[in-house]
Amino acid sequence: MTDTFQSSQPIYSQLADRIKKQILRGELKSGDKLPSVREMGILVSVNPNTVQRTYRELEGVGIVETKRGQGTFVTEREEIFTMMREQLKQEGISQFVKGMHEMGYSNEEIAAGLQAFLKNESEGKK
Amino acid sequence: MTDTFQSSQPIYSQLADRIKKQILRGELKSGDKLPSVREMGILVSVNPNTVQRTYRELEGVGIVETKRGQGTFVTEREEIFTMMREQLKQEGISQFVKGMHEMGYSNEEIAAGLQAFLKNESEGKK
Amino acid sequence: MTDTFQSSQPIYSQLADRIKKQILRGELKSGDKLPSVREMGILVSVNPNTVQRTYRELEGVGIVETKRGQGTFVTEREEIFTMMREQLKQEGISQFVKGMHEMGYSNEEIAAGLQAFLKNESEGKK
Amino acid sequence: MTDTFQSSQPIYSQLADRIKKQILRGELKSGDKLPSVREMGILVSVNPNTVQRTYRELEGVGIVETKRGQGTFVTEREEIFTMMREQLKQEGISQFVKGMHEMGYSNEEIAAGLQAFLKNESEGKK
DNA sequence: GTGGTCTAGACCACA
DNA sequence: GTGGTCTAGACCACT
Numbered sequence: 001m002t003d004t005f006q007s008s009q010p011i012y013s014q015l016a017d018r019i020k021k022q023i024l025r026g027e028l029k030s031g032d033k034l035p036s037v038r039e040m041g042i043l044v045s046v047n048p049n050t051v052q053r054t055y056r057e058l059e060g061v062g063i064v065e066t067k068r069g070q071g072t073f074v075t076e077r078e079e080i081f082t083m084m085r086e087q088l089k090q091e092g093i094s095q096f097v098k099g100m101h102e103m104g105y106s107n108e109e110i111a112a113g114l115q116a117f118l119k120n121e122s123e124g125k126k
Numbered sequence: 127m128t129d130t131f132q133s134s135q136p137i138y139s140q141l142a143d144r145i146k147k148q149i150l151r152g153e154l155k156s157g158d159k160l161p162s163v164r165e166m167g168i169l170v171s172v173n174p175n176t177v178q179r180t181y182r183e184l185e186g187v188g189i190v191e192t193k194r195g196q197g198t199f200v201t202e203r204e205e206i207f208t209m210m211r212e213q214l215k216q217e218g219i220s221q222f223v224k225g226m227h228e229m230g231y232s233n234e235e236i237a238a239g240l241q242a243f244l245k246n247e248s249e250g251k252k
Numbered sequence: 253m254t255d256t257f258q259s260s261q262p263i264y265s266q267l268a269d270r271i272k273k274q275i276l277r278g279e280l281k282s283g284d285k286l287p288s289v290r291e292m293g294i295l296v297s298v299n300p301n302t303v304q305r306t307y308r309e310l311e312g313v314g315i316v317e318t319k320r321g322q323g324t325f326v327t328e329r330e331e332i333f334t335m336m337r338e339q340l341k342q343e344g345i346s347q348f349v350k351g352m353h354e355m356g357y358s359n360e361e362i363a364a365g366l367q368a369f370l371k372n373e374s375e376g377k378k
Numbered sequence: 379m380t381d382t383f384q385s386s387q388p389i390y391s392q393l394a395d396r397i398k399k400q401i402l403r404g405e406l407k408s409g410d411k412l413p414s415v416r417e418m419g420i421l422v423s424v425n426p427n428t429v430q431r432t433y434r435e436l437e438g439v440g441i442v443e444t445k446r447g448q449g450t451f452v453t454e455r456e457e458i459f460t461m462m463r464e465q466l467k468q469e470g471i472s473q474f475v476k477g478m479h480e481m482g483y484s485n486e487e488i489a490a491g492l493q494a495f496l497k498n499e500s501e502g503k504k
Numbered sequence: 505g506t507g508g509t510c511t512a513g514a515c516c517a518c519a
Numbered sequence: 520g521t522g523g524t525c526t527a528g529a530c531c532a533c534t
Contacts, residue, residue, distance in 0.1 A: 025230035047511050069519035093243045096222040104151040107244045117219045118233045277482040345495045348474040356403035359496045369471045370485045425526050447506050447534035
């Protein structure tokens, strides 16, 4: 478990991303309680304030809910997960394709490149 | 032609990206002269300092060269273009796949999603 | 009957508000016994401590009275109801008008807006 | 110019409210620059961080835009103002009426109460 | 100069 | 215990 943050992006948003993905991957499930801001602060060794901002961010997206005096929980409105997963997927693909087009790659080259990469990868695992 | 920059990313790097892609796409060719810092500043309505930094950035990657008193030119070492194109493509793909995996998508889902997107897109153009 | 509390306001005060309004509306009458702290806690699925605080709050305003060992009752000093109703009405109006003024609405616009709303509403019911 | 904040509500949101209303009232106009976070911090004697949060909040609503390295400005998309004004008005009215209904007042009583209040007020000014 | 992030440490209200 | 707010002070990148 690597807890170091890098990549110019703000820590709070890197952390938010990480948690969001844990939820979308199903590692954190509907209703699960997140560690308290203080606990999480220690876990990833950042200031509780920073964790707080992360949680606020996640709440803003609706993937997390905070219950007064009890803690922060993964939302129980499960539709949100599937919606968000699908949306992020579409965004990811469209952004990827757009970037490739801007570099002058054709659809065929993009598809071929991806196939090659995936094949390569799955062979690496064997 | 909209020249407004947004997206939290620094303007100088957005501009650098844009120019880099124009070169990789072949719109700007080996030996072409870029607009002067001042001209470019007016063109995209941005502070000359910012353009300056953009050019420095591009020079750092080796894709443009500054000739004292003459201006900034697209490099004539054409090998750089192909290398860069290939490298950016690989990076793009790998990052894309990584992001998808982090959200829990399998290789099959990724490939299928891309196919669907590309098909959709080419139909839209008809 | 939904008993979920939200809206950043503290639960105890949301609950107090609700009960207060039930009394002012006449649903709970002079001398009526409120559910015990525990019962109410179950009814609205809230911690008994929180209900406790709600009752304390209501007692502070004089609208309920606690009789040792017997429970909490709607006060029998009925003058309090009418006073409170009138006072809350005035406060509500004055606050409403103040807010509108702060947004730059004239008295005429406020009056017109209210008329329109009420008309609209009563038509909706038909 | 009173610069003291009270009312249990967080300072950053009170400040945001105040600025929002200044904009809606037309005291701050499209394209106007807000005081820098530091200046504003001194002006209203709160910590710059708190002002920052205020500005972030306002930006979130879209009523303000921040230009990197230049400052925070009232948005130039003027449609937002009228939309927001109208929306806040409707919300204000509907909330007001709802509250009154919950206390058992009829539409007629509400309208009469408001008329009386407004009349009283305009006479007070004479 | 500007906004943005982060920390450390304090205090508060809610449950 | 929980999250939320606020301050003071530091550092950073962008323009």
